[in-house]
Amino acid sequence: MYSDKVLQDIAAIATDYRLKVASTVGKILALAEAYRSLGKQFTFEADADLDAETNRILMALSDEILADAEVRMRRAIEEANDEEDADEIVAFVLFDITAQNTLDKYASHLKFILEGWATIGFANGLSKGSIATNLLVFLANPYISPLWKKAFEDGRSYASKIIREGGYYWDKGTPISPLRGFVLTSSDMVNRAYNRGVVYGYRRAGAIGYRVLRGSDYDCPSCDDVVAGSPYPIDDVVLPVHPNCVCYAVPVFEKDIT
Ligand SMILES: [Zn+2]
Structure with a gap:
């Protein structure tokens, strides 16, 4: 079966990152507060120091998440009983999904949202705490934020510009919030590291291949296809699909097929 311990570790990522993002948002809004008088004209670029410090805080968040994902990957590889391959696996996963770039992209996206909420908040006389709360609710679900939606519907150029540049559209597309992006990216890294650890561990134990089995029964044709394609050669890691x-691998040894 897929490791319960790894699943629990992945499940904890959402809560942990919500706190990390909330702390980052608080720090940046505290800095932006000094520029409240700009109202709807607010932008981070209004002050070069503010802009640089905001970028620094956001990149620190991105780095912190990357470091956290690496710790979790190593824990998952250990759970797969394959510590020997940990360095190789971690390096492979970081490269394979261009983790640093992906996380930096979400951090930049968070900056657009911060700028949008600071602008809307200052224009509407919201306190810094209220701006933070609105922003965090918005990250959980962009569509349920009445203030943001109203600013957009009123055609207020300051908000619509940010919404478009931030990647949000009311009429099409699926919005992905930076928080969700951080969580999904790390979860995926841990899942990939774990599966690679399992398969490499089987190889160390002398397996020549492995079969894939379903770890859950929700409807998923892609997973069914991968299960049906079993067995796989030991050097070909096809999980996660x-x-x-949560599909998992079971080893195939020479003696099993002769
Ligand atoms: Zn699956």
Whole structure:
């Protein structure tokens, strides 16, 4: 079966990152507060120091998440009983999903949202705490934020610009919040590291291949296809099939097929 311990570790990522993002948002809004008088004209670029410090805080968040994902990957590889391959696996996963770039992209996206909320908040006379709360609710679900939606519907150029540049559209597309992006990216890294650890561990134990079995029974044709394609050669890691996939591998030894 897929390791319960790894699943629990992945499940904890959402809560941990919500706190990390909330702390980052608090720090940046505290800095932006000094520029409240700009109202709807507010932008981080209004002051070069503010902009640089905001970027620094956001990149620190991105680095912190990357470091956290690496700790969790190593824990998952240990759970797969394959510590010997940990360095190789971690390096592979970081490279394979261009983790640093992906996390930096979400951090930049968070900056757009921060700028948008500071602008809306200052224009509407919201306190810094209220701006933070609105922003965090918005990250959980962009569509339920009445203030943001109203600013957009009123055609207020300051908000619509940020919404578009931030990647949010009311009429099409699926919005992905930076928080969700951070969580999904790390979860995927841990899942990939774990599966690679399991398969490499089987190889160390002398397996020549492995079969894939479903770890859950929700409807997923992609996973069914991968299960049906078993067995796989030991050097070909086909798991996870998709993010949050809990399909798992069982080893095949020479004696099993002769
Ligand atoms: Zn699956």
